[in-house]
Amino acid sequence: MAAARSRRLNDFALRSKFVKRATRKFMPGEHADDALAAGATIAASGRGLIFTQLGEAITSAAAARAVRDHYLRFFDQIHALRLPAQVSVKPTQLGLDLSIAECERHLLALAAKAEETGSALWLDMEDSSYVDRTLELYVTLLRNHPSSGVALQAYLRRTPDDLSRLMPVKPVIRLVKGAYDEPKAVAFEKKSDTDRAYYSLASTLLDGAREGVCTPVFGTHDLGLIARIAARAAVSDVGKDKYQIHMLYGIRDAAQRRLVAEGHIVKTLISYGAAWYRWYMRRLAERPANVLFVFKSLFG
Numbered sequence: 337m338a339a340a341r342s343r344r345l346n347d348f349a350l351r352s353k354f355v356k357r358a359t360r361k362f363m364p365g366e367h368a369d370d371a372l373a374a375g376a377t378i379a380a381s382g383r384g385l386i387f388t389q390l391g392e393a394i395t396s397a398a399a400a401r402a403v404r405d406h407y408l409r410f411f412d413q414i415h416a417l418r419l420p421a422q423v424s425v426k427p428t429q430l431g432l433d434l435s436i437a438e439c440e441r442h443l444l445a446l447a448a449k450a451e452e453t454g455s456a457l458w459l460d461m462e463d464s465s466y467v468d469r470t471l472e473l474y475v476t477l478l479r480n481h482p483s484s485g486v487a488l489q490a491y492l493r494r495t496p497d498d499l500s501r502l503m504p505v506k507p508v509i510r511l512v513k514g515a516y517d518e519p520k521a522v523a524f525e526k527k528s529d530t531d532r533a534y535y536s537l538a539s540t541l542l543d544g545a546r547e548g549v550c551t552p553v554f555g556t557h558d559l560g561l562i563a564r565i566a567a568r569a570a571v572s573d574v575g576k577d578k579y580q581i582h583m584l585y586g587i588r589d590a591a592q593r594r595l596v597a598e599g600h601i602v603k604t605l606i607s608y609g610a611a612w613y614r615w616y617m618r619r620l621a622e623r624p625a626n627v628l629f630v631f632k633s634l635f636g
């Protein structure tokens with residue numbers, strides 16, 4: 337994960353056409369138009385779409401406003417193309433490090449635009465130092481725009497408590513395992529502990545869905561886990577229309593199609609943008625086999 341923070345490597349990667357070629361597995365291109373074109377094909381296979389422009393931790397108020405303005409235009413584009421699409425943003429991309437009040441104004445503007453164009457806004461969850469502020473922002477968003485969603489990370493020890501606190505406000509939750517390098521005091525070290533926590537949180541979310549107090553989205557490529565969650569939903573009388581499965585572009589594509597054929601609501605998250613390096617390093621860290629893929633792209 338240290339590589340994800342290396343500026344020198346970042347600069348090298350941004351200039352390297354070979355590395356760019358390797359990232360094509362996970363993103364259709366750097367431009368919004370590349371993502372929209374790929375999205376149209378995926379939508380034709382019965383899947384919904386989530387778009388995100390890569391980037392995090394911007395360092396000026398002007399940069400945050402530029403990100404907001406980009407997404408305001410982007411909502412118009414997905415509306416004009418009639419794509420079944422939503423947008424997911426990182427709060428630090430909208431200036432959370434600079435001013436939470438300003439970040440909140442940007443998010444409210446985006447959620448209002450999402451609503452106006454028949455879409456919805458998601459908040460990604462970043463590293464653990466941002467969880468309190470992200471949830472605070474989310475509750476404000478949800479109060480004004482009830483279709484807004486937020487990601488919760490199963491590897492964080494605090495997440496069961498966060499979920500209980502959110503339940504009274506009828507949240508839309510994307511449950512993910514968690515992608516950041518966290519100290520063991522705040523996150524499980526062992527993958528098996530995270531997987532166990534994920535299933536337990538998923539069960540709580542399904543119970544909430546049955547009672548109509550939350551909308552669960554399972555953001556994972558773990559097919560065994562998805563099968564167990566779907567089985568739990570079936571025995572608990574939670575219909576397939578009451579929860580969703582979201583996966584990333586380029587990962588488990590055949591499984592995404594199969595889940596659609598089985599009647600699940602599936603959405604594919606498509607990333608685009610020039611600031612892809614840190615994000616891409618997290619994808620590599622999730623699955624070391626992807627490093628081999630990079631080498632094949634470099635030398636194949």
Ligand SMILES: Cc1cc2nc3c(=O)[nH]c(=O)nc-3n(C[C@H](O)[C@H](O)[C@H](O)COP(=O)(O)OP(=O)(O)OC[C@H]3O[C@@H](n4cnc5c(N)ncnc54)[C@H](O)[C@@H]3O)c2cc1C
Nearest residue numbers: 460461487512513514515555556557558582583584619623
């Ligand atoms: C829609 C969506 C939104 C997300 N949003 C966030 C967020 O806001 N915050 C956050 O911290 N994390 C987010 N993540 C990332 C998440 O936390 C995990 O890091 C990531 O999904 C990998 O874990 P997994 O659940 O797929 O399970 P794993 O147990 O890691 O993987 C299960 C199987 O999926 C396949 N797989 C997993 N990752 C890859 C990969 N990169 N390339 C190829 N195959 C792979 C492998 O076959 C693997 O065996 C998101 C993930 C998704 C799908």
